[in-house]
Amino acid sequence: xxxxxxxxxxxxxxxxxxxxxxxxxxxxxxxxxxxxxxxxxxxxxxxxxxxxxxxxxxxxxxxxxxxxxxxxxxxxxxxxxxxxxxxxxxxxxxxxxxxxxxxxxxxxxxxxxxxxxxxxxxxxxxxxxxxxxxxxxxxxxxxxxxxxxxxxxxxxxxxxxxxxxxxxxxxxxxxxxxxxxxxxxxxxxxxxxxxxxxxxxxxxxxxxxxxxxxxxxxxxxxxxxxxxxxxxxxxxxxxxxxxxxxxxxxxxxxxxxxxxxxxxxxxxxxxxxxxxxxxxxxxxxxxxxxxxxxxxxxxxxxxxxxxxxxxxxxxxxxxxxxxxxxxxxxxxxxxxxxxxxxxxxxxxxxxxxxxxxxxxxxxxxxxxxxxxxxxxxxxxxxxxxxxxxxxxxxxxxxxxxxxxxxxxxxxxxxxxxxxxxxxxxxxxxxxxxxxxxxxxxxxxxxxxxxxxxxxxxxxxxxxxxxxxxxxxxxxxxxxxxxxxxxxxxxxxxxxxxxxxxx
Amino acid sequence: xxxxxxxxxxxxxxxxxxxxxxxxxxxxxxxxxxxxxxxxxxxxxxxxxxxxxxxxxxxxxxxxxxxxxxxxxxxxxxxxxxxxxxxxxxxxxxxxxxxxxxxxxxxxxxxxxxxxxxxxxxxxxxxxxxxxxxxxxxxxxxxxxxxxxxxxxxxxxxxxxxxxxxxxxxxxxxxxxxxxxxxxxxxxxxxxxxxxxxxxxxxxxxxxxxxxxxxxxxxxxxxxxxxxxxxxxxxxxxxxxxxxxxxxxxxxxxxxxxxxxxxxxxxxxxxxxxxxxxxxxxxxxxxxxxxxxxxxxxxxxxxxx
Numbered sequence: 001x002x003x004x005x006x007x008x009x010x011x012x013x014x015x016x017x018x019x020x021x022x023x024x025x026x027x028x029x030x031x032x033x034x035x036x037x038x039x040x041x042x043x044x045x046x047x048x049x050x051x052x053x054x055x056x057x058x059x060x061x062x063x064x065x066x067x068x069x070x071x072x073x074x075x076x077x078x079x080x081x082x083x084x085x086x087x088x089x090x091x092x093x094x095x096x097x098x099x100x101x102x103x104x105x106x107x108x109x110x111x112x113x114x115x116x117x118x119x120x121x122x123x124x125x126x127x128x129x130x131x132x133x134x135x136x137x138x139x140x141x142x143x144x145x146x147x148x149x150x151x152x153x154x155x156x157x158x159x160x161x162x163x164x165x166x167x168x169x170x171x172x173x174x175x176x177x178x179x180x181x182x183x184x185x186x187x188x189x190x191x192x193x194x195x196x197x198x199x200x201x202x203x204x205x206x207x208x209x210x211x212x213x214x215x216x217x218x219x220x221x222x223x224x225x226x227x228x229x230x231x232x233x234x235x236x237x238x239x240x241x242x243x244x245x246x247x248x249x250x251x252x253x254x255x256x257x258x259x260x261x262x263x264x265x266x267x268x269x270x271x272x273x274x275x276x277x278x279x280x281x282x283x284x285x286x287x288x289x290x291x292x293x294x295x296x297x298x299x300x301x302x303x304x305x306x307x308x309x310x311x312x313x314x315x316x317x318x319x320x321x322x323x324x325x326x327x328x329x330x331x332x333x334x335x336x337x338x339x340x341x342x343x344x345x346x347x348x349x350x351x352x353x354x355x356x357x358x359x360x361x362x363x364x365x366x367x368x369x370x371x372x373x374x375x376x377x378x379x380x381x382x383x384x385x386x387x388x389x390x391x392x393x394x395x396x397x398x399x400x401x402x403x404x405x406x407x408x409x410x411x412x413x414x415x416x417x418x419x420x421x422x423x424x425x426x427x428x429x430x431x432x433x434x435x436x437x438x439x440x441x442x443x444x445x446x447x448x449x450x451x452x453x454x455x456x457x458x459x460x461x462x463x464x465x466x467x468x469x470x471x472x473x474x475x476x477x478x479x480x481x482x483x484x485x486x487x488x489x490x491x492x493x494x495x496x497x498x499x500x501x502x
Numbered sequence: 503x504x505x506x507x508x509x510x511x512x513x514x515x516x517x518x519x520x521x522x523x524x525x526x527x528x529x530x531x532x533x534x535x536x537x538x539x540x541x542x543x544x545x546x547x548x549x550x551x552x553x554x555x556x557x558x559x560x561x562x563x564x565x566x567x568x569x570x571x572x573x574x575x576x577x578x579x580x581x582x583x584x585x586x587x588x589x590x591x592x593x594x595x596x597x598x599x600x601x602x603x604x605x606x607x608x609x610x611x612x613x614x615x616x617x618x619x620x621x622x623x624x625x626x627x628x629x630x631x632x633x634x635x636x637x638x639x640x641x642x643x644x645x646x647x648x649x650x651x652x653x654x655x656x657x658x659x660x661x662x663x664x665x666x667x668x669x670x671x672x673x674x675x676x677x678x679x680x681x682x683x684x685x686x687x688x689x690x691x692x693x694x695x696x697x698x699x700x701x702x703x704x705x706x707x708x709x710x711x712x713x714x715x716x717x718x719x720x721x722x723x724x725x726x727x728x729x730x731x732x733x734x735x736x737x738x739x740x741x742x743x744x745x746x747x748x749x750x751x752x753x754x755x756x757x758x759x760x761x762x763x764x765x766x767x768x769x770x771x772x773x774x775x776x777x778x779x780x781x782x783x784x785x786x787x788x789x790x791x792x793x794x795x796x797x798x799x800x801x802x803x804x805x806x807x
Contacts (some may be wrong), residue, residue: 194757389537
């Protein structure tokens, strides 16, 4: 049998056509977070909801894979040239949504736009390590830091979204705050503040066309309403599901629950610098032994949390897996208290925010209750978040205070320095030995050596009971059954990863 | 009348000045917004520089003077959070809030006044009891709970109405009902009691004796006289509704001024809070003014000389 080349040609074209149509982006996905971004300027905010929206329209030089490994994104490769110079080779042939080329000029412009204090960008403080960017050729830059700064790659996964220089200069900051142009998987369509933000698949995205055509972000502040909107099918992904509404979603047959360990660690901070019983290490250890963290997770968080032994989660660089959490041992706590000269306990105020973290007030009350059982007369005082942050930043947190810390750079530096280094803004603790270790880690470029320094640092603060170490939260999402999507530990809502089930 | 208008205008100015002082003072009592506006990694120097740039380190009176000078020209400054003119942010959301408030007012008055009249006319009947139980419930149900219940029943279970957000008329029904419930209950009870009082007056008996048709007695003779306190309360309720929209807008994800204001308060975004409170105060004063003028129509004895 002889096949006509003509027919074969038609068949081939048809098959080609078919494969093309199936790659075409289709359908719509609606995502509901609690709040709307305050701006769409990727350099002028410091809020998770804004990061979540903008990472779909903008790219950074590096990014993290769903399992949190650092990987080049707009960069092709990067290496350290000397202690303060990092060389980045850029991907070629990438264009911004408005047609401008992505090149070394764009990198220099974008990074220096944030780092130049005159521009008053809200991310300025996150990029203060940057001295300047040198253009080597069209697709090579040198990023030069003021001091050796080992966590740079981690920072460039989050900060330094690339913006088109010509467009930004021409239109000005105010205009681009509502008309974003990036290189990302989705292009901006329109934004009605507090109502909806619409974006559309970028067909020439360098990592392949997204499978979903339209993505809409809608802010719904009230958690119950978010769940209702998910159950009616009006939205497809919702963030921050309260644990008590999880069964409602699971039982609906409409949607499923996806969880991920959160980047946020909750702890009780201790002001060790202003005397009182908590200045004594034995008392601080007793505070740790007296808290039954597993019961807090089980009963107050309905299981949505993970015990931590140190200030870091296991995903953070510098996490020490060998340290075990303080066991729940009320007798030992009582013994330590007696040794420290408080056989009959003492009065203690535990400060706590109300409504900032998942069931924060209830957690604080449960902890106070457990402390009372070993004789510490603990009382909880709750505060509105705005006042609470002010107490924190003015070093008036009270003897003990419940606080959370979300270290999104996933590097120990961004936890240990601001929270525990002597004299830092949120630190109420001083330990010269610990300070030395983390100062050295910051300028040590060898990864293994750095990791070791952080391991030692963790041992010090755990033994010294610098905090009452509690748990890592779990982020809970509700997802419509028609979607393939999995929650990420870094809270990112990466829509290019979403596909629709057939 | 002219003299009255001038006096009213002067009073209005004083009221708004008072509003500005109170808002400013209360906001500044809540503390320095720097901590909330800067990222967690910002250093002490970053904070000091920011405070200076924003003028937070000036004496309060200087800050107030700066605020008042701007406010008189309609300039409330840039929102700390959005980096956009605060007044513009408020005005952008005003249509949504006005739409919701008017819808709530319309629903509540059109239900409350008939219920009130019927309950008064058929006093102690089943209708009266049912009407007043509904009114009592309406007044005692927390807005928050009512809104969520309506969403669960009409949005999720019955799928009759959209559960959240702005859109067509159907999007308006649940939030307007939630927002208007309290006003409806209050107006119904007030209408009933005012009508009862007036229906007992001798001139009503005279009118009836004269052979005026019953509906005419109720509507033209009684209702018009009962209207003054009702209109006063409805006017005041407009303010309650504008303010009450804060909770309703949050529950229903309604993009209005209330939600903007709550967020601004949590973020210590002073310019936005000031612009919003000021705008709402102006509207409230204006409504009161209209109510005043309505009096002269309803009761010819009220004359402003």
